[in-house]
Amino acid sequence: MREGGTHPPAMIDLHYWPTPNGWKVSILLEETGLPYRLVPVNIGRGEQFKPDFLAISPNNRMPAIVDHDPPGGGEPVSVFESGAILVYLAEKTGQFQPKDLRGRFEVLQWVMWQMGGLGPMAGQAHHFRQYAPDPLPYAIERYTKEVNRLYGVMNKRLADRDYLAGEYSIADMAAWPWVVPWKNQGQQIEEFPHLARWFEAVKARPAVDRGFAVGKDLRSTAPMDDEAKKVLFGQTAASTQK
Numbered sequence: 001m002r003e004g005g006t007h008p009p010a011m012i013d014l015h016y017w018p019t020p021n022g023w024k025v026s027i028l029l030e031e032t033g034l035p036y037r038l039v040p041v042n043i044g045r046g047e048q049f050k051p052d053f054l055a056i057s058p059n060n061r062m063p064a065i066v067d068h069d070p071p072g073g074g075e076p077v078s079v080f081e082s083g084a085i086l087v088y089l090a091e092k093t094g095q096f097q098p099k100d101l102r103g104r105f106e107v108l109q110w111v112m113w114q115m116g117g118l119g120p121m122a123g124q125a126h127h128f129r130q131y132a133p134d135p136l137p138y139a140i141e142r143y144t145k146e147v148n149r150l151y152g153v154m155n156k157r158l159a160d161r162d163y164l165a166g167e168y169s170i171a172d173m174a175a176w177p178w179v180v181p182w183k184n185q186g187q188q189i190e191e192f193p194h195l196a197r198w199f200e201a202v203k204a205r206p207a208v209d210r211g212f213a214v215g216k217d218l219r220s221t222a223p224m225d226d227e228a229k230k231v232l233f234g235q236t237a238a239s240t241q242k
Contacts, residue, residue: 012036013066015053017043018215020119020177021082025063027173027211028086032093036065040218056080067092083115086170096169103166110164110171114178118154121146122178125185144186151179151192158194162201176202177212 014029014036016022029036041047041062048060057064057080065085070077071092079088087108090097097107125143128136154175157164164171179199182189189196202208 011068013039013068015039015041015057015062015064015066016215017041017062018218019043019062020122020180021061022063022215023177023180023212024082024174025065025085025089026214027177027208028089028096028170030207030211030214031173031205032089032095034089034093038215040215042218065089081115083111083174086111086174090170096173098167098169107165107169107171111174113153114171114174118147118150118175118178121150122181122185126181129186130184140186147185147187151182151187151189151195154179154198155192155195158198163198168202168205172198172202173208176208180212 012029012034014025016026016038017040041053043062047053048057048062053062053064054060056066056078059080061080063082063085064078064080065088067077067079067088077088079085087097098104121143124139125147128139128143132139154164163169164175176199179189179195189199
């Protein structure tokens with residue numbers, strides 16, 4: 001991985017900020033060994049609204065990638081949405097996603113589960129518990145309990161297997177970063193022994209450690225101040241028209 005500069009042949013540009021959704025992709029890139037260039041997107045300062053970024057991520061969210069050496073050749077391919085990026089890179093490399101029908105969809109359904117459930121619910125729990133200007137007990141209870149339920153789903157799933165879809169896969173890379181801030185989500189991980197065992201097993205992987213560390217210095221130079229909160233939590237349709 002390199003930061004800044006121009007990209008050499010076969011380089012992937014990773015438009016990124018160190019958050020759970022960003023970590024999913026940096027972890028997979030480290031696991032696969034694909035060369036990539038880090039392109040920071042400071043989401044607390046509105047860089048996700050710049051026209052050049054919106055051209056590849058119209059939802060004004062990171063991460064996004066641009067693959068300058070896509071399968072089959074041709075023009076660079078851009079992909080936004082972290083789940084789609086995981087699938088793209090898994091298919092590009094032939095790693096961390098089975099090729100047989102049953103195995104592939106065993107993985108994909110858990111990736112979709114994370115995208116549609118664990119990520120949004122944990123994100124809302126984190127928001128209302130950490131960032132809401134005024135405490136909203138109903139919202140805090142609602143999302144904290146839903147994350148608790150989703151942790152229970154994972155715990156049950158992992159009772160008789162090492163990883164969410166059998167072998168280690170992009171399903172685990174999708175879910176793990178959203179369990180990292182379990183304390184901020186109001187959870188006690190020791191209440192979920194199978195989940196806790198899985199969490200530590202994934203954490204112990206060298207590539208996960210490297211991927212989790214990508215851009216770690218960015219957070220220290222971009223504190224979550226009032227300006228950042230306004231940018232992150234005050235978006236409307238007008239924000240996408242800039």
